[in-house]
Amino acid sequence: MSGIDAGMFFAENETRPLQIASVSVFDGPAPTYGEFVRALVARLLGLPRFRQRVRRVPLDLGRPVWVDDPHFQLLYHVRHTAVPAPGGAEELRNLAGRVLGQRLDLSRPLWEMWLVEGLEEDRWAIISKVHHCMVDGVGGSDLMTSLFDLSPGEVPVRDERGPIPLPEAEPEPSRPSLVLAGVVGTTMEQLRQVARLPELTRHCPATARFVRGLPAYARRLREGRGASSLNGPTSPHRRWAWTEADLGEARRISDALGGTVNDVVLAAVARGFRDLLAERDELRPDTVVRTLVPVSVRLPDEKGTLTNRVSGVLVSLPCGRPDPLCRHELICRQTTALKASHQAVGPTVFTRMLGLAPNVLAVAARTALRMRQPYIQTITTNVPGPPVPLYAMGRRLAAIYPYVPLAAGIRVSTGVVSYLDTLYLGITGDFDAMPDIELFSRGIRHGFDELAEAASPDPVVV
Numbered sequence: 270m271s272g273i274d275a276g277m278f279f280a281e282n283e284t285r286p287l288q289i290a291s292v293s294v295f296d297g298p299a300p301t302y303g304e305f306v307r308a309l310v311a312r313l314l315g316l317p318r319f320r321q322r323v324r325r326v327p328l329d330l331g332r333p334v335w336v337d338d339p340h341f342q343l344l345y346h347v348r349h350t351a352v353p354a355p356g357g358a359e360e361l362r363n364l365a366g367r368v369l370g371q372r373l374d375l376s377r378p379l380w381e382m383w384l385v386e387g388l389e390e391d392r393w394a395i396i397s398k399v400h401h402c403m404v405d406g407v408g409g410s411d412l413m414t415s416l417f418d419l420s421p422g423e424v425p426v427r428d429e430r431g432p433i434p435l436p437e438a439e440p441e442p443s444r445p446s447l448v449l450a451g452v453v454g455t456t457m458e459q460l461r462q463v464a465r466l467p468e469l470t471r472h473c474p475a476t477a478r479f480v481r482g483l484p485a486y487a488r489r490l491r492e493g494r495g496a497s498s499l500n501g502p503t504s505p506h507r508r509w510a511w512t513e514a515d516l517g518e519a520r521r522i523s524d525a526l527g528g529t530v531n532d533v534v535l536a537a538v539a540r541g542f543r544d545l546l547a548e549r550d551e552l553r554p555d556t557v558v559r560t561l562v563p564v565s566v567r568l569p570d571e572k573g574t575l576t577n578r579v580s581g582v583l584v585s586l587p588c589g590r591p592d593p594l595c596r597h598e599l600i601c602r603q604t605t606a607l608k609a610s611h612q613a614v615g616p617t618v619f620t621r622m623l624g625l626a627p628n629v630l631a632v633a634a635r636t637a638l639r640m641r642q643p644y645i646q647t648i649t650t651n652v653p654g655p656p657v658p659l660y661a662m663g664r665r666l667a668a669i670y671p672y673v674p675l676a677a678g679i680r681v682s683t684g685v686v687s688y689l690d691t692l693y694l695g696i697t698g699d700f701d702a703m704p705d706i707e708l709f710s711r712g713i714r715h716g717f718d719e720l721a722e723a724a725s726p727d728p729v730v731v
Contacts (some may be wrong), residue, residue, distance in 0.1 A: 275332040276404035286372040290398040290672035299386045299393030302349045312416045321398040331451020336532030337438035351387035362670035370507035417659040498648040500678045504701035510710040511599040511670040514717045515690040525724035530602035536597040545709045556589035560649045582607045593719045641678035648682040
């Protein structure tokens with residue numbers, strides 16, 4: 270495991286399930302459970318990680334390693350369920366909220382897929398869960414693309430009986446071999462990092478700008494009035510909601526008002542928090558909600574890699590400002606300054622250099638995820654999804670809603686995935702702290718609407 274992956278693994282506990290997930294909705298009749306299982310087998314044969322579990326190195330002399338699970342049973346990971354009648358959006362969200370909040374068994378391969386029947390309009394769904402130590406959001410999107418088809422012409426797998434063909438598991442390593450591999454692996458990684466020092470020096474200007482920008486980051490953590498109800502202890506249970514926005518409309522807004530589609534998303538999320546905090550009587554003119562915005566730092570040759578390649582920047586959402594154009598402009602100013610200061614590149618270089626010290630990244634990631642801090646109130650992640658239609662067993666993917674876990678005392682997060690011409694937003698909330706999650710979701714939708722209205726040209730008076 271990398272240091273960040275190991276930190277994700279160690280940071281999980283009974284109130285902090287750290288899986289990323291999605292709910293994919295398909296048109297057409299649901300496949301049988303047997304068809305679904307056999308279709309997955311055909312895809313998973315080329316992904317050994319899905320048959321591996323995590324093994325810790327004795328005395329933690331090295332980072333955890335992935336080993337073949339000698340007792341791997343595909344049917345344990347592939348589940349079958351149905352939503353109650355009438356099978357609408359509310360029923361699916363309630364079911365997904367319960368499933369997504371359940372912890373994965375850390376002694377087994379860290380993933381599950383649920384076939385969901387009973388949706389209205391002759392639809393069905395897949396609930397997919399994978400632990401964050403295996404993959405980040407962009408890697409999850411790549412993985413989704415690899416598991417689905419690009420055309421509907423694939424012949425559905427017949428529901429045949431009999432044993433499911435899977436490769437033989439490699440023998441599990443002994444404790445002494447794990448210790449030796451851990452020590453050797455750590456040493457080799459240090460040598461690789463030393464060899465990459467000349468390459469990392471090319472990023473010195475960006476790193477220097479990152480360091481110079483740290484005082485501004487510190488000031489941002491102190492500016493404005495935070496929303497205290499968005500931080501605090503969390504329960505083991507989750508609420509989950511979703512909303513949608515037109516991707517073409519978001520692009521038209523960014524063309525008219527400036528900035529990027531991600532700036533439009535952040536401005537809409539700011540409106541959601543404005544509505545939420547107003548209802549909670551926490552909204553003041555100087556209220557801000559500080560959001561961590563993950564940024565992928567994957568290289569082109571790392572596409573599809575099952576690991577975490579992510580950095581992040583901090584953006585203050587000016588929820589206290591009543592004017593949507595003002596909120597959007599303030600967000601654009603921040604993101605433009607963050608890009609110029611290379612705030613996402615600097616941490617990446619630091620994490621690579623920290624690889625010189627054994628397990629430093631694992632300890633740092635674990636500490637960051639476990640501590641309860643009052644400075645960052647939420648996470649907003651935007652992952653570009655496939656711009657072309659996807660299919661599963663001949664059925665077309667109609668919608669996909671992301672799920673982002675909660676950690677570090679954060680009680681609500683928002684994930685965004687684009688697919689075709691739509692932005693799909695999934696909102697995760699702590700069950701006890703976010704009973705008003707639907708209010709937040711509606712506020713985000715209102716945020717897109719008000720920005721679209723503000724970006725529209727003035728009507729021509731005849």
